[in-house]
Amino acid sequence: GQQVMQIPQYQHVQEGEDFTTYCNSSTTLSNIQWYKQRPGGHPVFLIQLVKSGEVKKQKRLTFQFGEAKKNSSLHITATQTTDVGTYFCAGAQAGTALIFGKGTTLSVSS
Amino acid sequence: GAVVSQHPSWVICKSGTSVKIECRSLDFQATTMFWYRQFPKQSLMLMATSNEGSKATYEQGVEKDKFLINHASLTLSTLTVTSAHPEDSSFYICSARGTSGSGNEQFFGPGTRLTVL
Numbered sequence: 001g002q003q004v005m006q007i008p009q010y011q012h013v014q015e016g017e018d019f020t021t022y023c024n025s026s027t028t029l030s031n032i033q034w035y036k037q038r039p040g041g042h043p044v045f046l047i048q049l050v051k052s053g054e055v056k057k058q059k060r061l062t063f064q065f066g067e068a069k070k071n072s073s074l075h076i077t078a079t080q081t082t083d084v085g086t087y088f089c090a091g092a093q094a095g096t097a098l099i100f101g102k103g104t105t106l107s108v109s110s
Numbered sequence: 111g112a113v114v115s116q117h118p119s120w121v122i123c124k125s126g127t128s129v130k131i132e133c134r135s136l137d138f139q140a141t142t143m144f145w146y147r148q149f150p151k152q153s154l155m156l157m158a159t160s161n162e163g164s165k166a167t168y169e170q171g172v173e174k175d176k177f178l179i180n181h182a183s184l185t186l187s188t189l190t191v192t193s194a195h196p197e198d199s200s201f202y203i204c205s206a207r208g209t210s211g212s213g214n215e216q217f218f219g220p221g222t223r224l225t226v227l
Binding site: 035041043044045048088099100102103 | 144146151152153154155156159170203205215216217218219220221
């Protein structure tokens, strides 16, 4: 079945450093979504990528979807303490449920 | 954005009892709802996909007789954990996908933390 792999599992950075998490799917995706989950909270939708090679930005966050629509990345520039949490990628084929990666837990020290 | 609620937000029950969790889409119609389970510090694992008016589709390894799902209306899906045991203790999260608008985006409920003693 479809698998979504995400690395690294954990990442600790100093405030102001950059951070990147990578996501790879075993199958071609129709779309990939990114979620952020704070400790004790539920996943919150960040963005959806649909087109091959798509790049989207949200302030300090940059999301990319690979040309083959099988990989994606989330890059945070100049991290802040408010960025802490677990970032999940989730991929889906057309009409199917999202399959989540294991997530990357980001911690930031000031 | 669209709002999904879950009730209860947490529940503690004795082993052997059944627990019902409700998932409601408050301001949109959800043709499809999904149930996930999340163990501490782990990812969300899809349990089942529920379409309004039809039987749920369960993922491999999920017992359909233990986790009963009912999606009787376009705004409500329920998950009943039957004869709960301590190993069923987990965070259960539902999500809903609407009939229009943002396509594949799923809106998540706040989750229900189940503890079975």
